[in-house]
Amino acid sequence: MTNQEILAQFGPREAMEYDVVVVGGGPGGLATAIRLKQLATEKGKDISVVVLEKGSEPGAHILSGAIMDPQALTELFPKWKEMGAPLNQPVTDDAWSFLGETSGFRTPNFLLPECAQNHGNYIISLGALTRWLAEQAENLGVEIFPGFAAAEVLYNDDGSVRGVATGNMGVGKDGEPTENFQLGMELLAKYTVFAEGARGHLGKQLIA
Known part of the structure; x- marks a missing residue:
């Protein structure tokens, strides 16, 4: 079954609304969520x-x-x-070595x-x-949904992004819903941030 056929049979999908949806829980996505919460708090506002x-x-x-430069984390x-960030081992030395078949030498550090x-x-x-x-992020009130991959970009009639939908669960290899089928969920937002990384398939769709 196509996704449209599944939606026609099992839909509509449950929808949840937020101020901001961030797709991708890597350092970039989490830093974005954290900074948005910090900015809202500084202005006496609360955003979801x-x-x-x-x-x-x-x-x-x-x-x-x-190897991490801590400047962005410090900002x-x-x-x-004091908060216990796992940056425990400072770099103590840098080296470039040139290796031959039987020997090698190290470039002096000043070079x-x-x-x-x-x-x-x-x-x-x-x-x-x-x-x-x-x-x-969670301490600041950010909700994190692990185990949920964004599978589809949702658009408004004017072509702007209105959110994403998670993938359906319990679909067999033949594309047919199994007895464990569960319809994906729509997460709608005023702003959607795509932080999937360089190989993110939804980001590629948007760029195209």
Whole structure:
């Protein structure tokens, strides 16, 4: 069955309305949600923000180790050290080595270009940082829906984005609903932020 046929038979989908829907619970999406909540609080307002994350939990699909410049985190949370952010290992040395068949040599540090110097940066687990950011977001009142992938962009009649719909659950390999079928949900918002990463399929649709 096509999605339109499924909707005709089992619809309409349940809808929830928010001020902002963020698609993607990585560092970019979570930082966006956090900053929006901070700005609203500074102005004495309350806004509803929800983050959709396809992984079983924030950080589940982020396996990278990384070198992180903490400047952006400091702008978001000036007291991140006291708050327990998982930036524990500062970079202590940078090295470029040139290897031959039987030997190698290290480039003197004063010859390293500026882009290869990481003084003040940290060696981190990006997954651990993402989980920590999710905790801070929830502390600020952001709703996070893990295990829900945004599957469809929803449009207004004028072509503007009005939100997204999550994928249907319990559909067999043949495309037919099983006994565990559950219709996807519509999340509607004044603003929808697509933070799916470079391979996000909804972002690609919008760009096209």
